[in-house]
Amino acid sequence: MLDPIKQNNKSVYPIIFPLKYGAMKSVNCYLYDNGSTLTLIDGGIKTPEFMDFFNESLKHYRLSIEDIDQIFLTHHHDDHIGVVNTILSKKQVPIYAHKKAIPRLRFDKVYLQNKIDFFKDLYEEYGCLHLSEKRFEKMNQTLKNRNELKIRGDIYPLQEGDMIEDCKVIEVPGHSPDSVIFYDESVGWQFLGDLVLENISTNALLDFDDNLQLLPTVTQYESSLSKSLPLYTNWVFAGHENIFQHHEKEIENKFERIKKKESRIIEAVGNGYQVTADIAEALYGKRIENLFVFIISEIIGYLEYAISRGKIEKRMINGQWHFSVTG
Ligand SMILES: [Zn+2]
Structure with a gap:
């Protein structure tokens, strides 16, 4: 200690x-x-x-x-x-x-139900619903046990x-x-x-x-x-x-890593990976099975970040987002 x-x-x-x-x-x-x-x-x-x-x-x-x-x-x-x-x-x-x-x-009931609905729509649009079974099991369990957890x-x-x-x-x-x-x-x-x-x-x-x-x-x-x-x-x-x-050093390091992660995503999209699950697979392989929440947060988070900075664009095709490098 x-x-x-x-x-x-x-x-x-x-x-x-x-x-x-x-x-x-x-x-x-x-x-x-x-x-x-x-x-x-x-x-x-x-x-x-x-x-x-x-x-x-x-x-x-x-x-x-x-x-x-x-x-x-x-x-x-x-x-x-x-x-x-x-x-x-x-x-x-x-x-x-x-x-x-x-x-x-x-553990408000309306909040938890909204959360389930939100992620269902989100994962569907980003084409990774098929990877998220465990996550929904956990969220439904939380909703069921909300009185003990709150x-x-x-x-x-x-x-x-x-x-x-x-x-x-x-x-x-x-x-x-x-x-x-x-x-x-x-x-x-x-x-x-x-x-x-x-x-x-x-x-x-x-x-x-x-x-x-x-x-x-x-x-x-x-x-x-x-x-x-x-x-x-x-x-x-x-x-x-x-x-x-060493607080400043640690934060400067995080800024650099944000730029690196953004570049990796842009590179993957540039290499022809157009949908979220393929980008995740290209960057993380099988690790997504155990680290789904973290990896999907990173992939979708950085795709949207690159879009907001004009580096990637997205189009909805058959209900699913497809990504391409701008220009
Ligand atoms: Zn924590």
Whole structure:
């Protein structure tokens, strides 16, 4: 376990659970003590092993669940809310998350049904419905079990510019529509969820807006990186991988990788791969079976990104998008 990071009268107690999770090697959450209150930032995954590690970490830092005053969530994904209900069953504390996180954290029935409908139409138009069986099984399971999964506590909505404790709330959509940074400027600490993960490529996951339209996730992700970059930063506390200090270098690296990924997609389309599934197969082969959500998010995300930059165009043929290089 790591030593706490201390500055002025403030501390962060990192909880870095070593686990192979997709391409990542840990699942993280943090206890943030600003001198007067103790905040849990994110809640890890929902497994007995994570819960044990969480309890051991508290003990190691001479803290207990009773000491936690509130919970901040950087976004709604499963791997960031795992222990929240367990904590709430022992102590009712307020939860703060972006306003768009609320229906997602409540596992709202209309939201979940919209999600299923949205992805069904999307995958059909992008010709990859035949690869998505497992994803729909999981989404239907979530809809069925929504009462057990939903966060059982008071959730308070946040938005751009809010100040909470000593942290400024900065909206950084792209990884998810509800992603935020909690930024304590006085010590230069960024709690930024999955926006910038050390050594991990870009990770903008497909999602939809209030009108059930596909969001320009890669464009959003890129401009969110630009919001994080100029912030005076001593430490980055991310949702996975190591905590780190070389923040500018890491973000410059992400910008380069966005350009590289865009070039790869344009090249594949230029080589004659016209439909999404063929592009995915050309770039990732069989790996798509186990990493469907990540790979399809990348392919569709970057196709749309290249379209928005005038490098690729798309045409609907027999209900399916076909792509070609512009010019
Ligand atoms: Zn995550």
